[in-house]
Amino acid sequence: MIFIIDAIKQVLLWFIENFIKDVYEGIKRWVKNPKRKLYPIIIVVVLILTVFGVWYSPQVQKVTKVADVKWTMISFLGKETDKIILSQAPRRLKDKIYNMTKGRFIIEIDKKAQINIDTDSILEKVSNGDLDCAYNGIYYNKDKYRPLFFGSAIPFGLNTQQQNAWLYYKKDPNDELTFMQSIYQRSNLNLNVIPFPVAATGGQMGGWFKKEINSIKDFDGLVMRIPGLGAEVLTKFGVITDEDKRGQPLRSNEISGALADKTIDAAEWTGPHDDVKLGLNENTQYYYYPGWWEPGTTFDIQVNLKKWNKLPAHYQAIFKAACHETLMEILAEYDQKNGEQLKQIKQTKTVKPFSAEIMQEAEEETNKLLNFYAQGNPLFKEVYDEWRTFKTRIQGWHNTVNDYAYKREAE
Template sequence: MERRSFVRHAGLAGVLAAGTAPALVHAQASIRWRLASSFPKSLDTIFGAAETFAKKVSDMSGGKFQITTHPGGELMPAFGVVDGVQNGTVEIAHTAPYYFFGKDETFAMGCAIPFGLNSRQMTAWMMEGNGLKLMREFYAQYNIVSFPGGNTGAQMGGWYRKPIQSLADMKGLKFRVGGFAGKVVERLGGVPQNIPGGEIYQSLEKGTIDAAEWIGPYDDQKLGFNKVAPNYAYPGWWEGGPQLDFFVNSKAYGALSAEYKAIVEAAAAYAHVDMQAKYDAKNPAALKQLVAGGTKLFRFPKDVMEAAFKESMELYGELSEKNPNWKKVYADYSKFRAEQNLWFRFAEAGFDDFMQAQKL
């Protein structure tokens, strides 16, 4: 087949698969971007998603498109990356959108809200529902083009000096909880703290906080939370499927060629899948090691779960009355969630419920 015809008909994906990408991108300009992460470099899973993305961009561009990755605090504070991208200080960030609910609560729906979508449902909403379209319309106000950039899967419910035995134990609890969930914890009588991942251990150790959640066994073990708070809760009702995002400055993205834009999209999609695969593969062994080392697992009591659900639904109703951005996105999100839960109830949940009761 004549080369020009092949490129035109096969498209970028076919060209890359055929191994002809270097010739295709040879004429492209060399580009160097900086990526600011919200996460510490020690976490190979969540910070590693940014490194995976950058490597794929380099590989697919024949080394012409280079992105350097920087952990939280190196170029800017972990919670300063939206401002950094919005202002063009960096071209791209990798973060959890719900960290920025203080700017607008709608950010949280790009990541996770209490009793929201699980990871597969979140990806479905983004890719086949209206999620990506709606969130990009919202992020455009901040000069951002977003790309799904990973998911942890359902998280654990955090580390506690004393186990939570009833709703009364939530009263006055100084709890490090990521992003938007703090609004619900506060309505339950707790005192939420929004602390970057790299600072949680010291806060627990010093007694500045009574409890903290991060992600799950693999990361939590690396961060050593079990050494200072032995009681480990589940499930993380506020993070059933938290999505990470790559936030790209709209001007920087608009300046890319069509080929480079396709490479960014493909690399982000790869990192998105790769990140959860790593968590799903690494969490089981880490949980076994934690329990063997003395970690005490406990399930949130029913009254905590029911109260948290009630407060969450009331909060979403209140936000829909006062925040037009939230109202627009949540109307679609909540409809999609209801349909997904109806389906998962019969297929996924039915299968999982049986299999997890078996001795394999």
């Protein structure tokens, strides 16, 4: 059938081409002899173009017909976080996709469904198709998901620029998926998910404390709001996490109150802008840096793989572009507003670096923890080994050319 249509098209094109030549010759003859009438020629031209237009229009519509797509998304951040920058990623993403597809690809954010749902459950709901996609933080509790931590942040790991390079890294440039996307496809994880980086905080602060932290001993007995691998490292120094004390982690809008009533002694979130928005500075005096447990934290849009594969190719391209633009916007806004807010914080609070002793012992404990997980989880070891090789290579480059290197040479 396709062969017949193509043949008809070729015949029509040949006919039109030759007919145009005849018309052109007729016009030249008419110019030489104006008494000759053009009406028959004009009528035939109109008829031919009309017939061709009637046939050709449906063919164009078949090719250019655009699919209508409607997805549902939830966020790991509740409504109480609306005033922080990080929470804006889902709305910005859906708006970009809507505009770029002229309203043909719609993503609705279901705020009711995201109340009191943990990150493990979000990941699994996307995987089994209960959710089309979700904005999620990689703070999983199940051991089998620990290899995915390398897609967000590792203590004493990659800075923001290096983390972006890692998340777009492919072992083979011809691979369809990035390295971290390919890890989600491993059979031992049993996930039907493909992730896309969509937000990043940049470098983070080390948290707000009621008392000075001058040595490792000062952590002993401290109750602190902190999640993830950073929490696991600090518990080695005697820190009690908010989750261990309460049985569940504090929500963002509960942290300030917990500091006020002395339920906790310290808390970390991201950095100056969001911390002040959440009121972490109201009942604490000391603000430490750096947040060595999350040096370049990234957050994903996780998409159900079957839904992703059903998208037209140009919608997939639009989705990727919208994710990347949102990632860059969020990161740029954090860098700008954190600098402004930190300047104000310094006027009333004590901003201090963690001591060299704390940094050294924390890094040593981090390496022990990562090696421990590598011994008991083959997939964790595979990702850890690839990540370490990448880290060594990219930091060797950055340490050669970054601003610090220039400054050091100048000195």
